[in-house]
Amino acid sequence: MVRTPLTPEERERGERLGRLLRDARGGRSMADVAADAGISPETLRKIETGRAPTPAFFTIAALARTLGLSMDDLAGQCALVVL
Template identity: 80%
Template sequence: MVRTPLTPEERLRGERLGALLRAARGERSMAAVAASAGISAETLRKIETGRAPTPAFFTVAALAGALGLSLDEILGRCAAEPAVASTGAPAPVPAGVPLIA
């Protein structure tokens, strides 16, 4: 099975997740947090360093529980940057571009 390459947004989201988990872990060891979440320390290391930027939902949920984070907090802090609010106005049509072919 061939995996499709990750988009830059997916990679960035994975980096945010890793940074959030590292910060939440604080002084606790990777081994202790991983054991509490029921995953390997190697898996946690890969997530924290961005080498596994799209971990399984249940892995993230287990880590959230082990670190005292809510899934809403993780989503809010790792989701894409908010887009600039739209004015609701249609985009301008460049001069000279026909509207009907």
């Protein structure tokens, strides 16, 4: 299966998600948050840096739960901006 390349807007949305998660993590270590969410630190690193701009739903749900974030708020803040 060949993936369709991401648009610049989709890449920006992934970077925005990464910033939101990184900010919510605050002073907690990446390893601690990843362990609590049941993912690898490398996966969290890729999401936070925008290198994984389309993470799986359940990964984001686990991170949101771990960080005390609302999925509705994350979705609203990461919505595609169409001009």
